[in-house]
Amino acid sequence: MTALAGAEYKDGLGHKDNFYHTLQVLDNLSAKSxxxxxxxxxxxxxxxxxxxxxxxxGHGWTFHGHEVVGGRMVPKIFTKFRLPAHExxxxxxxxxxxxxxxxxxxxxxxxxxxxxxxxxDAGDDFDALMMLCEADITSKNKQKVKRFLxxxxxxxxxxxxxxxxxxxxxxxxxxxxxxxxxxxxxxPSKPVGLIxxxxxxxxxxxxxxxxxxxxxxxMISKAEELGYKVKKP
Numbered sequence: 001m002t003a004l005a006g007a008e009y010k011d012g013l014g015h016k017d018n019f020y021h022t023l024q025v026l027d028n029l030s031a032k033s034x035x036x037x038x039x040x041x042x043x044x045x046x047x048x049x050x051x052x053x054x055x056x057x058g059h060g061w062t063f064h065g066h067e068v069v070g071g072r073m074v075p076k077i078f079t080k081f082r083l084p085a086h087e088x089x090x091x092x093x094x095x096x097x098x099x100x101x102x103x104x105x106x107x108x109x110x111x112x113x114x115x116x117x118x119x120x121d122a123g124d125d126f127d128a129l130m131m132l133c134e135a136d137i138t139s140k141n142k143q144k145v146k147r148f149l150x151x152x153x154x155x156x157x158x159x160x161x162x163x164x165x166x167x168x169x170x171x172x173x174x175x176x177x178x179x180x181x182x183x184x185x186x187x188p189s190k191p192v193g194l195i196x197x198x199x200x201x202x203x204x205x206x207x208x209x210x211x212x213x214x215x216x217x218x219m220i221s222k223a224e225e226l227g228y229k230v231k232k233p
Contacts, residue, residue, distance in 0.1 A: 001043075005020075008053075016138075025042045030042075041091070044096055048070035052064060095129060095132055098129055106154070110158050120204060173200055183230055202218050
């Protein structure tokens, strides 16, 4: 936490003090939620910025990948402070890893595929994630804050539209690893995961509908690409 404190300047370009930013995010969130573990997510959402800080000529300070590195730090932090190492830790880790995803959707044309992936990855924690993202807006520029909140509302609306149509948050893959192994007569192995992930990605990308028939047919074609044939009865 102490490494977050302070702003560094180079060529006239600086970055915000991430320690005070973190405190402000925590205050913003605490005004709307008493969820202890969501508050921990607020505390740790930028914890890896000191490790990922880099100055890029002509651009300024960057913190590329801080959400990924921060997610990896969460289990170690929970262990050190003897915090619950199961569901609570996994929730905080997920929030840290995903806290930039909704923001990225406000900066591009929002495709159904991108929305499906956010809904799938966030699952039942989607509303908590959006609350954290909204708390992460700490600018003193009221117009900027207004614009960000409006963009987040747009993301919420698009997510609601896609969820009503595709039911991604409660989605269960129609093709299981067991079915793949049984169909092709192969043991637990990397190809099983590759086929299963390919089916999932095809659905999330809208290449096939979310039906058993479409998933099974896609599974057969993907397995054939990898050199596997349907096992004869």
